[in-house]
Amino acid sequence: MKHLFELEQVSFTYAEEEKRTLDHISMTIEEGGFYLLCGRSGCGKSTLLRQLKSVLTPKGKKEGAVRYCGKLLSEIPEKIQCEEIGFVFQNPEEQIVTDQVWHELSFGLENLGYETGEIHARVAEAASYFGLEKFFDRKISELSGGGKQLLNLASVLVLRPKLLLLDEPFAQLDPLAANDLLHTLLRLHREMGITVLLSEHDLEEVFSYADHIFIMENGTLLAEGTREQIGTLLYEKEHKLFLSMPTPLRVSAWCGEGENLPYTVTAGQEWLRKKVLEKNTIPEKDRKRTDTEKGSAGKGKIPGRNGKKPAGETTVIELKNAWFRYGRKEPYILQELSLSIKKGEILALLGGNGAGKSTLLRIIAGFLPTERGSVCVLGKKKKETERQKLFPHFFGFLPQEPELLFLKDTVFEELLEVAAKERAIKAAEEMELSGFLEKHPYDLSCGEKQRVALAKVLLSGPEILLLDEPTKNLDAFYKKELGKLLLKLRDEGRTIILVSHDTHFCAEYADRAGLFFRGSVHAVRDCRSFFSKNQFYTTAAHRMAGNLYPDIITAEEIVERIKR
Amino acid sequence: MKDNLFSESHPALLFFYFTLVISTTMLFAHPVIIGISFLAAFSYRLCFEEKRSFFRYQILFMVPIWLLVVLFNAAFNHYGITPLYYLKTGAITLESIVYGMVLGALLWTSILWFANVNLIFTTDKFIYLFGRIFPSLGLFMSMVFRFVPRFRERWQQIREGQACLGKDIHEQKFFGKVHCIISEISILITWGLESGIAAVDSMHSKGYGVGKRTFYHIYSWHRADRRILTVGLFLYTGSIAGLNSGVGKSMYDPWIHLGGLPLNPKSFFAYLFWFFFCFYPVLISGTGAWIYRRQEKRMEKYLPFTKYSFIHKQQKS
Numbered sequence: 001m002k003h004l005f006e007l008e009q010v011s012f013t014y015a016e017e018e019k020r021t022l023d024h025i026s027m028t029i030e031e032g033g034f035y036l037l038c039g040r041s042g043c044g045k046s047t048l049l050r051q052l053k054s055v056l057t058p059k060g061k062k063e064g065a066v067r068y069c070g071k072l073l074s075e076i077p078e079k080i081q082c083e084e085i086g087f088v089f090q091n092p093e094e095q096i097v098t099d100q101v102w103h104e105l106s107f108g109l110e111n112l113g114y115e116t117g118e119i120h121a122r123v124a125e126a127a128s129y130f131g132l133e134k135f136f137d138r139k140i141s142e143l144s145g146g147g148k149q150l151l152n153l154a155s156v157l158v159l160r161p162k163l164l165l166l167d168e169p170f171a172q173l174d175p176l177a178a179n180d181l182l183h184t185l186l187r188l189h190r191e192m193g194i195t196v197l198l199s200e201h202d203l204e205e206v207f208s209y210a211d212h213i214f215i216m217e218n219g220t221l222l223a224e225g226t227r228e229q230i231g232t233l234l235y236e237k238e239h240k241l242f243l244s245m246p247t248p249l250r251v252s253a254w255c256g257e258g259e260n261l262p263y264t265v266t267a268g269q270e271w272l273r274k275k276v277l278e279k280n281t282i283p284e285k286d287r288k289r290t291d292t293e294k295g296s297a298g299k300g301k302i303p304g305r306n307g308k309k310p311a312g313e314t315t316v317i318e319l320k321n322a323w324f325r326y327g328r329k330e331p332y333i334l335q336e337l338s339l340s341i342k343k344g345e346i347l348a349l350l351g352g353n354g355a356g357k358s359t360l361l362r363i364i365a366g367f368l369p370t371e372r373g374s375v376c377v378l379g380k381k382k383k384e385t386e387r388q389k390l391f392p393h394f395f396g397f398l399p400q401e402p403e404l405l406f407l408k409d410t411v412f413e414e415l416l417e418v419a420a421k422e423r424a425i426k427a428a429e430e431m432e433l434s435g436f437l438e439k440h441p442y443d444l445s446c447g448e449k450q451r452v453a454l455a456k457v458l459l460s461g462p463e464i465l466l467l468d469e470p471t472k473n474l475d476a477f478y479k480k481e482l483g484k485l486l487l488k489l490r491d492e493g494r495t496i497i498l499v500s501h502d503t504h505f506c507a508e509y510a511d512r513a514g515l516f517f518r519g520s521v522h523a524v525r526d527c528r529s530f531f532s533k534n535q536f537y538t539t540a541a542h543r544m545a546g547n548l549y550p551d552i553i554t555a556e557e558i559v560e561r562i563k564r
Numbered sequence: 565m566k567d568n569l570f571s572e573s574h575p576a577l578l579f580f581y582f583t584l585v586i587s588t589t590m591l592f593a594h595p596v597i598i599g600i601s602f603l604a605a606f607s608y609r610l611c612f613e614e615k616r617s618f619f620r621y622q623i624l625f626m627v628p629i630w631l632l633v634v635l636f637n638a639a640f641n642h643y644g645i646t647p648l649y650y651l652k653t654g655a656i657t658l659e660s661i662v663y664g665m666v667l668g669a670l671l672w673t674s675i676l677w678f679a680n681v682n683l684i685f686t687t688d689k690f691i692y693l694f695g696r697i698f699p700s701l702g703l704f705m706s707m708v709f710r711f712v713p714r715f716r717e718r719w720q721q722i723r724e725g726q727a728c729l730g731k732d733i734h735e736q737k738f739f740g741k742v743h744c745i746i747s748e749i750s751i752l753i754t755w756g757l758e759s760g761i762a763a764v765d766s767m768h769s770k771g772y773g774v775g776k777r778t779f780y781h782i783y784s785w786h787r788a789d790r791r792i793l794t795v796g797l798f799l800y801t802g803s804i805a806g807l808n809s810g811v812g813k814s815m816y817d818p819w820i821h822l823g824g825l826p827l828n829p830k831s832f833f834a835y836l837f838w839f840f841f842c843f844y845p846v847l848i849s850g851t852g853a854w855i856y857r858r859q860e861k862r863m864e865k866y867l868p869f870t871k872y873s874f875i876h877k878q879q880k881s
Contacts, residue, residue: 082771095766108770
């Protein structure tokens, strides 16, 4: 096959920095492959992708050679680079230039000076292929997050690129939208032979589709190879990235499987069945036992589950038949919603994008009033204005984007904003922020930003913590850290309400979970029965092992069960 | 927009029509011309949805404004030969009252026409028209229209975030409020710069600045547009020829003299042409609706219940 890209000992140092962000990277991209570039956030994935298109390369010192189709990339005219190398960025909002769907689609073609007729033909074709025809003359703001990212992909593809570079395109999307986009990409790859190079840190879904995988760490290329090779390698090295591998692969590796690790749910089920037969455990019997014990004792069966303690009896917040909408002509976001939240629990609310989960948090916090119904705080009915007065001592709200809370030039100043010096230093130590107290908050990685924002919210001493999509953009390792922190806060007696798409995170750390659907919360149950009774809205671990062990919801539990 | 066929025409045609009709109405400050134009603008406005609030607005705001114009004109201008009443500053005359009425009606009519323009000229039509002349302006406007709502949304989110940290702006005294707003703006600027960099990267990645930009648009010139243009030009030429030959003349000082009144054959035809020209959008929309109803009857044969649109509505959405 033809080499599309060849990188020889490529190093890169940002201007005004001393450490190399990329350190002697050599890799080859062949035509027609589906490549995956993984690594934890801040390891230099984006910087590497940006080396592959001249206009996007940041200022700094470059070493080594990047060859495109045998020629040095810097010698290839910009126009050809624009057409042949497509780039999709992480944030779907920020890369959109214009306000109308058709205008965004035609933007690139206009820049390259195509005639109206040609533009029309290509734009029409792309719009119908991507299912954007209905939105063609609409405003882009009417599209959902997933729709926007699809539009970004389409607006790059009208230029007919040979190679697509995608910089964590799924990070800002909910799982359903991310899956849609992934399958569109696969379709493009299979039907048109477009080469894809994708960077990603959450590998649960993407991993099983990639032909070839690169692993990056601290600016170097740690390893490359096929799925099987990479899975085994990461396990053997006990690499932190192993935590973001697909559940079946993790489970089988933890159980001591050496070769042919399964990486899809189907393969995982197959593997588990064999494993169980091998071990001579009789699953039929096991199932019967758990069936009878379900509800009462099933929960206590598995040891080491975060030292879960039963939630307190006091109700902190109670919503009764709440209704809400944003305008007289808008649809109702909340409809007859009733929910009671106990003191000292972690309550997870799941549901699709735009279902109104964030709105519910705003209503609890008192940013928005209810049209009908009431909100009781500590047994007393409170209006939203009174609830706002309880700030900052009662509610703490962590918005989806932690940047919204940052005002100052250094992390330490941020903390001083809300607390005195001694407390700020103590909090910084507790949250492990000491390493970057003098850095600008915008320069931190996503996980670090999240921690700073959380520290800032916690310093104001809230009883109830409202978290809006706390795991968005975090890699598996940071998620684990966040989870531990939440458990610690809960054990201190704080109540945590989190809104998320992340079934894995919720299954692991929440006490109770509920599904947000059509304006109200359905089926608020304890976490285990919630996830084990759901068929679609559940974790990969449950989907993999649910046939044999109906009450299992996390990967660790499967391992536990098999090893017993 | 129900049954509003005229607004679907080519933007250049729409722009041309509205420029002509508004400028001509203003040029001849003649009661009959203004009256016809007023009725046409009013009826065309009724072709759009949301009628009730429109009527309320007209009665509550426009009638008082019209009366005010009449009052002021009569109170401060004392020309004319027919005094009706004497004030300390001078006489209130019939001429100044009539001129005030005409002037007020002119104002009202132009506001009505501009309201129609506002409903028809969505931002993309506007960008199309001016983007041809100034290509970078068109793109710039499109970017602004995208940025402004995002900016507002972001501001609201920042305000909520600050409230969570105990800095609720509504709880603050004056200086606290100022301090809050300053810090909000500072976050907004940081965000704006960051997001601006991302947008510029994306633009360059899609080849902005590589060569000369071409201009793509989604409007095409249909045969119907040509027909509308030809008939419209014919009507306009007819009315202008008539009005210019003395029919459109008007004088209010020192005495009232209006050309074309009382009606004679020449002025009748001039007004008729003007009438059809002004009512052109209404007539086109009306014929459109009529044509559809005829087609509906034919559709009934194979697509039963076409008339009862609620049955088919689900398919559409």
